[in-house]
Amino acid sequence: MIHELKLMAEQEATTAAGSATRPVLANVSRRGILGGAGALVLALSLRSPARADETQTKEQKEHKYGADGMPHGWRDDPKVFIAIAPDGTVTVTNHRSDMGQGVRTSVAFTVADELEAAWPKVKVVQAWGDETRFGNQDTDGSRSLRHFFQHFRHAGAAMRAMLIQAAATQWGVPAAEVTATNHTLTHAKSGRTLDYGAVAQAASALPVPTDVKLKDPKDFRYIGTGKVGLIDNVDITTGRAIYGADTKLDGMLYAAIARPPVYGGTVKSFDDSAAKKVAGVVKIFKIAATPIPSEFMPLGGVAVVAKNTWAALKAREALKITWDDGPNASYDTDVFRKELEAAARKPGKVVRTQGDVDAALAKANKKVVAEYFVPHLVQAPMEPPAAVARVKDGVCEAWACTQGPQAANDRLMKALNLPDDKVTVHVTLLGGGFGRKSKPDYVVEAALCSREVDGAPVKLAWTRDDDIHHGFYHTISAERIEAGLDDKGMPVAWLHRSCAPTIGSIFAPDPKHELPFELGMGLVNTPFAIPNMRMENPEAAAHVRIGWFRSVSNIPHAFAIQSFVSELAHEAGRDPKDYLLDLIGPARTIDPTSIGDVWNYGEDPSRYPIDTGRLRGVIEAAAKGAGWGREMPKGRGLGIAGHYSFVTYTAVAAEVEVDEKGQVKVQAIDIAVDCGPQVNPERIRSQMEGAVVMGMGLALTSEITFKQGRAQQNNFDGYEIIRIDAAPKVVRVHLVPTGSYDGPLGGVGEPGVPPVAPAIANAVFAATGRRIRQLPIRDQAAGA
Template identity: 80%
Template sequence: MIHEAKLMAELAASQNAAGPVRIDNVSRRGILGGMGALVLALSLSDRAKADEGQTEEQKAKKFGADGMPNGWSDDPKVFVAIAKDGTVTVTNHRSEMGQGVRTSIAFTVADELEADWSKVKVVQAWGEETHFGNQDTDGSRSLRHFFQHFRHAGAAARLMLIQAAAKQWGVPAGEVKAENHVLTHAKSGRTLGYGDVAEAAAALPVPARESVQLKKPEAFRYIGKGKIGLIDNHDITTGKAIYALDVKLDGMLYALVARPAVYGGKVVSFDDTEAKKVPGVVKIIKIEGGEIPSEFMPLGGIAVIAKNTWAAMKGREALKITWDDGPNASYDTTAFRKELEKAARAPGKVVRVAGDVDGAMKTAKAKFEAEYFVPHLAQAPMEPPAAVARIKDGACEIWACTQGPQAAHDRVVKRLNLPADKVRVNVTLLGGGFGRKSKPDYVVEAALCSQAMDGQPVKLVWTREDDIQHSYYHTISVERIEAGVDEKGMPVAWLHRSVAPTIGSIFAPDPKHELPFELGMGLVNNPLALKNLRFENPEASAHTRIGWFRSVSNIPHAFAIQSFVAELAHAAGRDPKDYLLELIGPARKIDPTEIGDVWNYGEDPKRYPVDTGRLRRVIETVADGAKWGRKLEKGRGLGIAGHYSFVTYTAVAAEVEVDDKGQVKVHAIDIAVDCGPQVNPERVRSQMEGAVVMGMGLALTSKITFKNGRAEQSNYDGYEVLRIDAAPKVVRVHLVPSNNYDSPLGGVGEPGVPPVAPAIANAVFAATGRRVRELPLRDQLST
């Protein structure tokens, strides 16, 4: 996933070319409550200040000497507070949706602070970019971008406490030690608690960044140890955690919306006579919408506001609405797939070229070609979108399960025509997100419903059917690869055409080419060691809302490339793992801008080159873990795949069994990840396990199809996420170690997904001799 501002810039360019914890939303004043608390405001170069006095060239530089964002809108303002009783409060500025960011941020600060973890709590920041910087929780970048800043925040606070204690004792600061919430002067044997000097420390200036000494990794108490569970775990397991659906306000009403079944559809007329007769229905309003591109605004439709959710549901069912289905009324994914295949078989926009592909194809010993298909997918988080809005005294306050509180804030400001300082978005816990909750259409709907009720609080609820039938879907795609090989079966020419509607289609009218960030997800930055390469992007129009989905375009690109490599290996009579490693070539570091990737996940290409040595290592690691090369019984097979995404390297080896009815059973998965330094190994492991399950769902069961413009699936019976009985009994996660915490971090949330499906598909071939080139695999082997 990608920050929206960067997406819009790219679009414009492409068009022109461990205990209970309270989950609170607090203000700065609230943190300061109780005079005498030490408050460290970690303020990283306000955008205006960062630009002041700089040349245009300097302003254009995204990174400082330390490799961290410089002058970005991402710069956070993170608060660390220590109260008189010693309680440490860390304000978390990113959304918690199961990835453990609240825990990882808190213990990063606590480690450098030398805090006792039992005395640490977390409060959730509301959505305000001027205070907290970019808050979009996407792109697997929360720790990647802010880990070093959090370390400095904790270390600076520790130094201030030491200075305050030294001043009180009249001793040099160098003789005072901070350890586990206690300040000690060894020579005199005196000690103080953190709370004892909080007031004095608050009066001291925040130390200059260069004067703050970070801990050595061997002194870490929490970072890299993997011994701390989720800080929210007690509240989650005891039902005390607050999700958007749990928010209750006095006098609150409930609302559901009847939305157009077809993207771009609009209400022609409606009869609400019967709906008004439903007990509990209070008001029925029309929500304007249906514009294409839709951006993050509502689709439009009719909202039923009632005293409870059941009444709102029954009232919606009783509505009689006449729809104009609009320009996408004939959208049929079966027919559209044929259009994509036709486009993939003809030349398209060249997005990367090296050598002479056509000439090498003519002299090749043999030629191979294959097409791979990935359908639309829905994020389908366990908690559907929901938001509560209340308008009072000309100000709108919102509680929502959102990945992008600033985006939600800005859309409500725009739609309700309110001053920016009159809208506040409070972030609850998220019951999953996967990119869906980056798009705040549901937040705007809630605000419009409250506005219609003269400010009375309204909870806007999406049902599971609403979520699956009105999503921002992962794009549908056809990937065509052609290769010419030499007498040894190794490629001398490689042509890859990727055809898919772009995410840019929700922001601009019918852009028919994928954006640079989509092309940079495993396509143009394919690191194969080949002289003759060409990557093309033929045109494709969008007929439904396309949006971020966990790992985005890496999914189809990895599926196609890793499957095709295995096909070439079989044709050459080679072991798939050895063949893949030979194609990747020797260990080397590649500047992504030199191979057509102008994006590189928003990171400095010098700091984050494509490192084929790391890619080779994760592939070799899973091969060792799965005991690659061992003989399996009939009907079983091993498959392997590797991929680079979100500046992280992952690989998967899958062991599957296919029975005589064509049913696939995944027995074991080995997954290796090299994400650089591991801040929270326990959560890295959990994220990889979750990626395996999600990746298996994409490989085996999940798809969204359209007919007459309408999504044909409506709930988990039609759109099948992986069932618990289908999960493998064995998942082995291999964490490639790195103890250099000064080196750059990678991402974790998304990189585990892409190699899962091709590894399973390759294992199916090894088990059956049948090659499956489309997802999901289910039912294809039974015919």
């Protein structure tokens, strides 16, 4: 099984230049990152968090990564570079991909704050794909700051100490008498000052300190203040920022590929005579199909390389291809849904058990059963997959909007039979990712095209139709929950069966059961105070490429569980918010491994236990923000849902209006988040607002269906994401801070999505009395 899945499973048990007066962003070469005579370059041996070595699983110790995603040997092999040039410019290398979450800014100001750098003198360069040098570069799992915040703090503090020592030596004074503030070194007794650049060369000769003093958070100027905007905001808003689709090289050609319409399909034969007549066509050739399981490699098909995109697309249209649709030719999601639901009604693989569920159900005062369904989804980022590759003289260089540059590097090595030192992957900005761009099949496609045209650089940009027809889809899921209630309407027994194809199916011959990291996304770690609980995972085959989608399996699990809680509250004649809090029980910490979760988002359970008090806190905050309990006019309702994911706690209170035709309008959303200490509050708010809009799309309109193995949606007319006119008039984000900056951080990018759909569905019931048990809602609120 390949690196990315192994890493997740183990963690289970081109320049965009700016003015001189503001921060800038650049993509640079390997040499360029160290360029500049006289510069202080800090190749810092960053230390892993305390106890990381002690808490690794057996699998983690056998792999090259530690519990925090750092490579073993990090202490001896420099990974993160921070440079100060003679003119005082501070260059921070960002090793994670930026797809709108602002990680470049957060990394830069974390370093700058501890370094006491003046923000206008800071710039960011983007690291190429090299995990040996930079550590884990997969931008997924909401873990960029979670895993690297403390490391970058230490980096900035170490450099500050080196500059202070260099200045003290030059002045012949004790280092304790020198201070560093806002890019200036000061000796108060003599009144002397120096700019950072003046001692950069001298500081570069000093050893990197291994024990540094971090700033007191009360002295932070950037961290936690929300006062720092995106470092590349001007470039983005003025169109100067470089995304994958913007890359241009001299002599560049353009490609389009006709891929098998059914997963696992192959080309039987093709006639390209008409396609060759299209002006501008350079070459047409067949790409070999990757056998199932496909992993991250291309699907195969027929490629067209031309002098412009229009010619490539028109020639692709003119191809006459006979396909062998392969083993998934009959895939029909309507039929498959019935198979999933039938499987969920029978016993499955037990993945968590406590007490005696069967006996408790038999003795219960009342039994409640409900089934829930979530369809396939596709990430549909604003910028579809795009890459440029040049393969010449045994060297491959690629430029791509990728979430996983090392993954792209590894697949290029495999596809081209090249050694690691002959492959370089440059990372551009990403116009959204949501998990799609962690799979680099499109980068490999571009490289294969370049190789076929004697090393000319080739740009391959997927169309929206390509993206929707040939993606890595979010799994389809059937969830069945049974509860036995006592005479007060509270559960004494809880049985949850979750049936869905697994992401593992793209790496191994259809495992049919979800992997521990999928089960640990809101299923086995359900934190309810119920004495008898059992979770089961019936078998489910995969018929399309299943991949990561923002929040992953938390989406179906949260939708089913939080919707069912609302149903139980109604059965008990209770307020849904109060009932949910009673189910969670009193504030306490739960060791996730004690309830069947061997993954816990890759984190040490002693540092990251499930804290029900924090979950209760966000539910209370969202309810308060929405004015929970107020009288609602006819046709309006409030719904609530809370969820724990990516070691962060979120809750959503939704206010909806349903008109006489059953059309649902979300009027307001209150979303509360507790991610621990808040490094970049402005980005947290933005992420939560984006999660609300994305979650609304999943709730109301978005789905992918298949007939005869083919996706039935072609573009945004079929795969409907939320339009601006459907956005709520009000989105209120409530930040619930806990913990200290020396303690563990939670994730932010993904946790906001899961509670949105169930909160909306519960609000629809409050407004109409109609239960929503399948997504998307569409016209279900209209009733019979």
